[in-house]
Structures are given as structure tokens and as C-alpha cells.
Amino acid sequence: MESKEEIILNTVRQLQRFAAKYARIEDMPIPVEEGLEVTTREAHAVEAVGLRGHMSVTELAKFFGVTKSAASQTVTRLVDKGFLRKEPSPRSGKEFQLSLTDLGEKVQKAHERFHGADREELLKRLEAFSLGQISTVSVLLEALDDVLDRRLRP
Template identity: 40%
Template sequence: MNQELKKKIVNNLMQVTRKFAEVETFPIEVTGDVSVSTREAHAIESIGENRCVNVTQIADHFGFTKSAASQLVSKLTRQGFVVKKQAGHSNKELQLSLTPLGWQAFEAHAKMHGRDLKQVLETMDHVEISVLIQLNELLGSLNSIMDGRLTK
């Protein structure tokens, strides 16, 4: 592959990354007067799907510190999206679940992402599987590079 094409690909990735970071700051409307940030919506999604049922799992899933995850969960609790309950198996651990308002935010986020995901998946339907495998390997490599930079 020629160097010019490689540079164009890296440039496109950087542009997508910058735009993605900007889009992540946009609010998602839950009700007429209530909204959440995309970052908050992703945490709500992970709680609603039971992938993250405690603060440690939120931190691990998103690559946050436990302190940052705790602050996020506390904010979501104050806003009425999440409730914390003592876990049945541990006196120290708190289990997270969504409130009715949290479920509304979950649905609003799912609806927004559903449109975007549908478009991406339809585009990917026209790409050879070997190319998708290579793309996945490239993105995995970039992810590892970013992990390395973040831990310095």
C-alpha cells in the first residue's frame, strides 16, 4: 500500500476521532426538560444491560478510574437515573440499577444509536469479510497504542 494512501487513512481516522469526541458532548433528550450527556447515556446503557452492576465494573468497562466512575454514578443517582442498593452477597458492595427515568434515558440513547448503527452496518454489508477482519485488527492495534499513551 502506498504511503500517501496510508497517510489519508490516518488523517480520516483522526478526523473521525475528533468529531466523535465532539459528538460525545452533545446532550441526549430524555424528556422535554431532561437530558443526559452521551457519556452518561453509555453508563446508563451498561447498567441497563447488566454489563456493569457496580462502580468497579463501570470503571473497568470504560477505562475510568474508580474515583471517576464513582463520581459519574453519584451524578446519575442525584439526577434520578440510577439507584444504589446494597448487594445481597456483600455488605461493602453497592449494586446499581436504573430508575424509571433511567430506563427512559436508556431508550432515548438506544433509539439514537439504533439509527447510526443501522447506517454503519448497512455500509459494512458491502465490504468483504477479509477487509473487515483487517480493519478490526488495525483498530485493535490503534486501541493498544492509545492504551500505552494513556498509561504514560
């Protein structure tokens, strides 16, 4: 029988494998239309803006848990590619409001087609879990998030 420490170490190894696979998926191309692909990472940023209708660079940074500088670089790339529109915010002279262009809406739809089946399968599998099991996973993920946040702080 495995000890608690062995189970914890095995869980950490599983999480590391998961993180490595997820990182690879983030760089995978998603076909949008003939001759146009985006990375999953770019599609996630487009999706975040699209689901809210609009958001600021700061809100995007908070949503993904990245620095404002990193979010700004992503936004600049997505604006240059024609996926996002960046306009002065009506709420603040210092902020910009992001929204999807027509091409950005195509990216959002392509992302949903590409990953929709995976999301559906995951939701179906999670339905079999008890509320207690889901709560335990949630607490584990919060602990991981805290550890990673401390590691990422300058």
C-alpha cells in the same frame, strides 16, 4: 500512486477526524422528556448498566476503559440525576451494584431512539464488507486501543 507510508498517514488523519467528531457527539444533548436532556456520554453509561440489568462501578470502568475513579464520578452524577440506583453488592461488601431507575429506563429508550438510526445505517454499511475487511478493521482498532492505553497509563 501513494506509498504505504502516505496511506498510513492518511488513515491516521482520518482516525483523528473520527475521534474529534466522536468526542463532539459524546457531549451532544439527548432529549429525554420535556425539560430533561442527558449527554450522549451519560446515556452510554446508563445504557451499559441497562443492557446488563446491573453492574458494579469496577465493571463499568472496565467496560469503558476508564479508571475506577472516573467511573465513580460518572456514577455519582447519574445517581444524583436520578438515572441510576446504587446499592451495596450482595457479592462484596466493598462494591456497589448499579441498576436503572424508572427515569434511567427513559434515558435508555431516548438514547435508542436518538442513535438507533445511526446504528442501523452503520450495520447496513458494514454488511457490504467482507469478513476479511471487517477483521482487518478489528485488528487496526485493537492496535489503536493498545497505543491509547499506553498513552493513558500514569
